[in-house]
Amino acid sequence: MRNLQPLYDESIRPQFHFSQKRGWGGDCNGMVYYDGEYHFFWQSNPVGLVWENMYWGHAVSPDMIHWSELRPALRPNGQGPDGKAVANRHPAMAVGHCHSGGGNVDHNNSGGFQTGEHKTLILTYTDTGEGRQRTFDNFGEAIAYSTDRGRTWRNYAGNPIIRHPVGRDPKLLWYQPGQHWTIGVYDEGREGRNGGGIAFYTSDDLKHWERTSKIDGFFECPEIFELPVDPLSPVAQGATRGDEPKKKWVMFAADAKYVIGRFDGKRFMPEHKGKHRLIHGPVYAGQCFSTPPEHRTVFMGRCILQKGDAPFCNGFTLPLNLTLHNTPKGVRMRGYPVRELDTLHDGELFTLEDQTLTTGDGAISFETDRRIADIHVTVRPAPGAKTVTLRFSDGEVVYQTARGTLRGCEKDDAWNRQDGRVTLRVLIDRPMVEVFLNRGETYLLQRRSGKPLGKVTLETDGVVEEFRAFGMKSIWEGVGEE
Secondary structure (H helix, E strand, O other): OOOOOOOOOOOOOOOOOOOOOOEEEEEEEEEEEEOOEEEEEEEEEOOOOOOOOOEEEEEEEOOOOOOEEEEEEEEOOOEOOOOOEOOOOOOOEOOOOEEEEEEEEEOOOOOOOOOOOOOEEEEEEEEOOOOOOOOHHHOEEEEEEEOOOOOOOEEOOOOOOEOOOOEEEEEEEEEOOOOEEEEEEEEOOOOOHHHOEEEEEEEOOOOOOEEEEEEEOOOOOOEEEEEEEOOOOHHHHHHOOOOOOOEEEEEEOOOOOEEEEEEOOOOEEEOOOOOEOOEEOOEEEEEEOEOOHHHOOEEEEEEOOOOOOOOEEOEEOOOEEEEEEEEOOEEEEEEEEOHHHHHHEEEEEEEEEEEEEOOOOOOEEEEEOOOOEEEEEEEEEOOOOOEEEEEEOOEEEEEEOOOOEEOOOOHHHOOOOOOOOEEEEEEEOOOEEEEEEOOOOEEEEEEOOOOOOEEEEEEOOEEEEEEEEEEEOOOOOOOOOO
């Protein structure tokens, strides 16, 4: 296929974030790690730039940074002109659209699908069912499986595995203490969206499911996982003897506003009122990898980006390592780029340490024709300082010292840090900027137009302990050649 611009070098193409080659990209789906590969799936329309023709796109990576896009894993519309399911449709073809869901590894072969040496990969998704119209009463939760490391997929002949009044997006997890599978699925019930929440189902064999509970106040694309509080580094964990760190469960839906609590495999019990917020900006319907190495919990979310004249639409966040920490306000979650991202550094563009700025002194700046960069800032604001501001050609990042937050974020995110330091990590890609305050206490996504960064300026009143900028390599070198 011919392209108007070099593929993967379009002006709004992310250079160190994943995006699909062509078409519309939506919710993150089925994320799972197995046998040295991270599998990433997403809602995909491969033949248009709008929501339609819901396939599951599929890409694999050894490091969550460099991705190889495979053919779609799940296909829609396995029905004839009368709207009825075709009996001999392709094994990976759903009856209707393939809506969102989860993924996991059946290490114990509890589903009985394994045929060779490789463990079975399982995808759970919503099949919108028979009929050319999207009628919620036709929706059902379905499973598909792969016995060849995710290269081909087959739908379970007994689908749908769950029927419920109105809902979608089944997230699959293995609950180790109870030795059973759990699905958390958005369930709107007959009350409509205002009565919606996450319903939980359990199973021993992936085929027969029992409803166990429902928690209200969540809308579509559920995610649930367990994390240690104040985790030690991997080195310290190996060197320390004694009590295991306290663990808590985290749950959120498509908006990523999360609750912390307890989970017994059947019912989630929040430990606080309301929800907390880590992620800000046009990010939606994120998910975490199942069964990752080193027991990391790594999140990626869908980025709703500006449309341009490129053959793709939307993209995805960097992979963010999620952790829980005690704070003056209680237990809160952080999100910070995985360490593998640092392998993309392409030389230092600028570096400065220990310089004092006062009101009226101007600012620190450097110039570059690069369009992507990784910028690190550490500042000790002076008493009464109003902001710490980083500016570049088509954007700015502003930390408001009195509020303790980034501009555009809620005050509740402030942790009231005691050491007086403010750190910013600003990752600038062509169509997007990701900002991490204080090593991930707050995350903010901003859109941009992709111009060269030009004059990059840091303005504040206080001591600049670090101002360092790295160039970034593209993850697409050689990928776009056809």
